[in-house]
Amino acid sequence: MKAFQFVTARDSRHALALMGAHGSSGRFLAGGTDLLVELKSASGVPELIVDIAGLEELKGIAVNERGLRIGAMVTHSEIMASSIIRELAPALAEAAHTIGAVQTRNLGTLGGNLVTGVPSMDGGPALMALEAQVTVMGAEGCRHLPICEFFRGPRKTALGPAELLQEIVIPARNLGKPTKFLKFGLRKGQALALVNVAASLWVNWDEHVFVEPRIALGAVAPTVMRAKHAESHLEGRAITPEVMTEAGDFAAAEADPISDFRASAGYRRDLIAVLVARALAGAYACAKAEHEGKAR
Amino acid sequence: MTNLTLNVNGEIRSASVPPETTLLDLLRDYFSLTGAKRGCDVGDCGACTVIVDGKPVNACLMLAGQAHGRAVLTIEGLATRERLHPIQTAFEERAALQCGFCGPGVILSAKALLERNPNPTVRDIRDAISGNLCRCTGYTKMIEAIQEAARALRGETRERAVPVPVEGARP
Ligand SMILES: Cc1cc2nc3c(=O)[nH]c(=O)nc-3n(C[C@H](O)[C@H](O)[C@H](O)COP(=O)(O)OP(=O)(O)OC[C@H]3O[C@@H](n4cnc5c(N)ncnc54)[C@H](O)[C@@H]3O)c2cc1C
Numbered sequence: 001m002k003a004f005q006f007v008t009a010r011d012s013r014h015a016l017a018l019m020g021a022h023g024s025s026g027r028f029l030a031g032g033t034d035l036l037v038e039l040k041s042a043s044g045v046p047e048l049i050v051d052i053a054g055l056e057e058l059k060g061i062a063v064n065e066r067g068l069r070i071g072a073m074v075t076h077s078e079i080m081a082s083s084i085i086r087e088l089a090p091a092l093a094e095a096a097h098t099i100g101a102v103q104t105r106n107l108g109t110l111g112g113n114l115v116t117g118v119p120s121m122d123g124g125p126a127l128m129a130l131e132a133q134v135t136v137m138g139a140e141g142c143r144h145l146p147i148c149e150f151f152r153g154p155r156k157t158a159l160g161p162a163e164l165l166q167e168i169v170i171p172a173r174n175l176g177k178p179t180k181f182l183k184f185g186l187r188k189g190q191a192l193a194l195v196n197v198a199a200s201l202w203v204n205w206d207e208h209v210f211v212e213p214r215i216a217l218g219a220v221a222p223t224v225m226r227a228k229h230a231e232s233h234l235e236g237r238a239i240t241p242e243v244m245t246e247a248g249d250f251a252a253a254e255a256d257p258i259s260d261f262r263a264s265a266g267y268r269r270d271l272i273a274v275l276v277a278r279a280l281a282g283a284y285a286c287a288k289a290e291h292e293g294k295a296r
Numbered sequence: 297m298t299n300l301t302l303n304v305n306g307e308i309r310s311a312s313v314p315p316e317t318t319l320l321d322l323l324r325d326y327f328s329l330t331g332a333k334r335g336c337d338v339g340d341c342g343a344c345t346v347i348v349d350g351k352p353v354n355a356c357l358m359l360a361g362q363a364h365g366r367a368v369l370t371i372e373g374l375a376t377r378e379r380l381h382p383i384q385t386a387f388e389e390r391a392a393l394q395c396g397f398c399g400p401g402v403i404l405s406a407k408a409l410l411e412r413n414p415n416p417t418v419r420d421i422r423d424a425i426s427g428n429l430c431r432c433t434g435y436t437k438m439i440e441a442i443q444e445a446a447r448a449l450r451g452e453t454r455e456r457a458v459p460v461p462v463e464g465a466r467p
Contacts, residue, residue: 003314006316008361032362051361101426
C-alpha cells in the first residue's frame with residue numbers, strides 16, 4: 001500500500017471537518033473490507049484516511065417514530081444477530097448472511113456496502129423493496145433521501161466527498177411487510193451475486209390480490225433498480241403462480257444486465273425471471289403464514 | 297506514524313508503525329507472530345484470520361491503527377506450554393490438516409464458533425469456516441474435528457492431555 005495519513009475521528013463534526021479540509025483526496029474508513037482491497041491495488045491512493053468507527057451517531061439499531069433505524073456503521077453480523085431486524089425486516093438479516101463469510105461480515109458495514117455503489121451489493125435490494133430512506137450528513141446539516149435516489153451509477157452515489165452516510169431508515173408503514181431476498185452466485189459461500197432480487201408485498205385477503213408489490217434487482221443494471229413494470233403488472237391483480245411468472249418476465253425485460261467473466265447478459269436475464277417469481281412466491285408464503293397465524 | 301497499544305494474546309503490546317501497516321503486517325513483521333499467514337492479502341482466503349474482541353476477522357483487511365485498544369488473539373495464544381487447545385488436539389487426532397497453511401485460520405474460526413455455539417450443526421460449521429479456503433483436505437476431516445472438539449469442550453469426551461512439543465526438543 002502507498003503511504004497515507006491516518007486519523008481516528010472523535011465524532012462526526014471532527015470527521016466532516018477533516019474531510020472538508022482535504023476534499024476529494026481523503027476517504028472515510030468504516031469496516032475497510034472494500035477500501036483496503038482498493039488501497040492495495042489502486043494507483044491513486046488518498047492522502048488521508050479518516051476512521052469513522054468511533055462515531056456514535058452512525059451506530060445502533062432501534063425503532064423510532066420514523067421507522068426502523070439502522071446506523072451506517074452497523075456490521076452485517078450485527079444485522080444477522082439483531083432480534084429487532086429479524087422480527088420487523090427479516091429479509092435484511094437473510095441478505096446480510098449472504099455477504100462474504102464470517103470474517104467479512106464481522107468488519108463490513110451496511111453503510112460501507114451502500115456507499116461502494118457496487119451494482120451487485122447484497123445490502124441494497126431488500127432496503128429498496130422496503131422503500132428505505134437514507135440520511136446524509138454534511139457540514140451544513142442532514143438531508144434525507146429515498147434509497148433509489150442515493151444510487152447514481154456504478155460506484156457512484158449521491159454523497160459529496162465530504163459527506164457521511166449516517167443511517168438507513170425503513171419507514172414505519174413497511175415494518176413487518178412480507179419480503180423475500182434471493183441471491184444467485186456461482187458458489188454458496190464467498191461469491192458475489194450474478195443476480196440478487198428482493199420482493200415485498202401486502203395482500204388484500206378479501207379479494208386475494210397484490211397490494212403495493214415492490215421488486216428490486218441487483219447486479220443487472222448500473223445500480224440496484226426497481227422493476228416498476230413488473231410491479232405495475234401485479235398491483236391489484238389476483239395472486240397466482242402464473243402472474244408471478246409474468247412479473248418475472250417483465251422484470252427480465254426491463255433490466256439492463258451486462259456480460260462479464262461471471263455470466264452472460266442472457267443468462268442473467270433468465271436468472272432474473274426465475275428469481276423474481278421465486279421471491280414473490282417466498283414473500284407471499286410469509287404473508288400467508290402470518291395471515292393464518294392471526295386467524296388461528 | 298501511528299502509535300498504538302493493544303492486547304495481543306493477553307499481553308499489552310505497543311508499536312509505532314506507518315499508517316498503511318495492516319494488522320497482519322503488525323503481527324508478523326513487528327511482533328514476529330507468523331501464525332497468521334499472508335495468503336491472498338485481499339480477504340478471500342482467510343489464512344490471516346485472527347480473533348479481535350471475540351470476533352474472527354481477516355487481519356489483512358484491518359489497518360493496525362484500527363486495532364488500537366483492542367484484544368487480538370492469534371494461534372500463538374491458543375495453546376499453553378503444557379497443553380494444546382481441545383480444537384488443536386482434535387485436529388491432530390483426526391489428521392484434519394495436510395499442508396497446514398490454512399490451519400491457524402480454520403482453528404481460530406472454529407474457536408469463535410464454539411464460543412458462540414457449543415453445539416453446532418454441520419451446516420453451522422460449514423458456514424463458520426466458509427471464509428477459510430483449504431486446497432488440500434476437502435474440509436471433511438476438519439468438520440469432524442470441530443464436532444469432536446465441540447464434544448470435548450462440552451465435557452462429553454475425556455480429553456487427552458497432549459503435551460506441546462518443546463522448541464528445540466524435536467530432532
Ligand atoms: C472477501 C470479500 C467478500 C465480499 N463479499 C461480498 C458479498 O458477498 N456481497 C456484497 O455485497 N459485498 C461483498 N464484499 C464487499 C464489502 O465487504 C461490503 O460491501 C461491505 O459492506 C463494505 O463495508 P465496509 O464497512 O467494509 O466499507 P469500507 O471498505 O470501510 O468503505 C467502502 C467505501 O464506502 C465509504 N464509506 C463507508 N462508510 C461510509 C459512511 N458511513 N459514510 C460515507 N462513506 C462511507 C468508504 O470511504 C469507502 O469508499 C466482499 C468483500 C470481501 C473482501
